[in-house]
Amino acid sequence: PVELMTDLNQTLYDDLTRAELFITMFYMQFDPKTRLARFSSAGHSPPVYYQRSNRQCLLLDAEGLIIGVKRDFPYEQQEINLADGDLLLLYTDGIIEASNDLGEMFGEQRLMGLVQEHHLLPAQEIIESIIQQVRLFSGRHHFNDDVSLVVMKIVGD
Numbered sequence: 001p002v003e004l005m006t007d008l009n010q011t012l013y014d015d016l017t018r019a020e021l022f023i024t025m026f027y028m029q030f031d032p033k034t035r036l037a038r039f040s041s042a043g044h045s046p047p048v049y050y051q052r053s054n055r056q057c058l059l060l061d062a063e064g065l066i067i068g069v070k071r072d073f074p075y076e077q078q079e080i081n082l083a084d085g086d087l088l089l090l091y092t093d094g095i096i097e098a099s100n101d102l103g104e105m106f107g108e109q110r111l112m113g114l115v116q117e118h119h120l121l122p123a124q125e126i127i128e129s130i131i132q133q134v135r136l137f138s139g140r141h142h143f144n145d146d147v148s149l150v151v152m153k154i155v156g157d
Contacts (some may be wrong), residue, residue, distance in 0.1 A: 016068030
């Protein structure tokens with residue numbers, strides 16, 4: 001993942017700079033046989049990692065600058081071993097930056113609370129419950145920013 005992130009940044013840097021654009025990205029490689037996940041980030045929202053053994057949520061936050069800001073940046077790679085019952089939630093910032101009428105954002109803590117509360121549900125139901133709770137929190141049916149969610153659950157062999 002760190003090589004891919006570095007190569008993408010160097011390849012896209014000139015075009016992104018000219019267009020005054022940037023890219024955030026989280027990239028993970030997962031080996032289902034060893035259950036090893038290697039990941040790298042380019043300024044993207046850190047995925048939520050629910051550890052069944054500890055019954056807690058952590059954020060997978062590898063240091064990484066947004067793609068297109070600095071040509072040569074030493075991206076970081078981390079790895080974790082996943083176990084039965086563990087869960088990963090990847091999401092875009094439209095979820096945590098959704099705000100209510102008071103200007104309060106939904107935030108990572110609420111998101112992690114939902115993952116802890118609903119981790120036993122099927123992946124699609126977890127996604128639906130998060131979207132429903134963000135809509136209830138914001139008081140809006142439509143989101144102001146892009147919203148993408150991916151749930152990965154580790155089960156059996």
